[in-house]
Amino acid sequence: MDHGGTGRSTRLDCVAAQATRTGSPLGDGIAISEVSERTNAPENEYGDLALFSMTSAATDLSAFISDYSNGASTIVYGATYGAAVVERLIHLALPTVTGYVMDSISTSSGAYLKFFEYMSTSDTDFSEVSDKVFFSFVNWIKSAEPTFTPRDFPQH
Template identity: 50%
Template sequence: MNPRPGGPGCSSTNMEPGMLELHTKMDGTINVYTVDHRDTGRSNRLNCVAAQAMTTAPPLGTDIDPKEVPSCAKDLLFKYGYLSAFSITSAATDISTFISDYTNGANTFVYGVSYDTSWVERLMHLNTPSMNGYILDSVQASSGVPTDKSNYMSTTDRDYGEVGEYFMGLCDRDAECKAHFPSANLSSTVHNRDPSHL
């Protein structure tokens, strides 16, 4: 079993408590490993010194100022060459190679959640012979999904907003909940709140 957390940006350390719990519940009869996508967690960081985002007191914190992008691109090209080593295919190849080189002949499954379902899907395309199965615990996909049906981080507010609006609409149908919002419904109250009180 190879649990993969969401990311990139989310470290595999987030999965460690669950991994320990799973290992314990299975009486130590399984091996559980995790790896970090290149540039996340314990892996090699894609660090742009020219942008100063990883230095002490950078101008924009960990954000890169758009004016720094050209010098950052030159810095990364000088340090790493072309950045294909940081691609999802290279990251999937890391997992495939690890599994192929270190398999103990037992069943091997890879689990991915959030962004890492794309990573696991890419691993599936590599057709690693010693794999027994893949668990995709999220809706991210790297191919085959029409763009209007894809889940994008840029549309998270809108997508979750639909769920939130439905949930808040239930308040309008419940007398006890509705009584707390006599001058406007819950949705209007939330949307018209004073930002200084957040």
């Protein structure tokens, strides 16, 4: 599975609205007059947009595992976007899947509101990591720098 923008996916483009084309009133921006045409364009081109849902992706993955599994046991690994798909796959409860590994995704299903993950608060949520771990490492590097200064290059 691959999420958009990593180089292996198709860019969603809207010819109807002319955004990203020279005919657009705002160039690569979106003019208000283009909004209604732009909102209908993906469904007109690709059909039912429910096909792009997490449930649809997890259902496709479930079908793939059912069709191609060795029949004994399967451990499913998902990184970045794939981890979110794996989280949805867990809900489908495949009997041949004996384990799930989710790597590098922020998911919140089932979390109480006070623990819900919001990307807008991630700087605050992870500040302890940056303050205590990262900056202490940076300070250690600064204090150790004289020890590792190359001798064959001029000092500045």
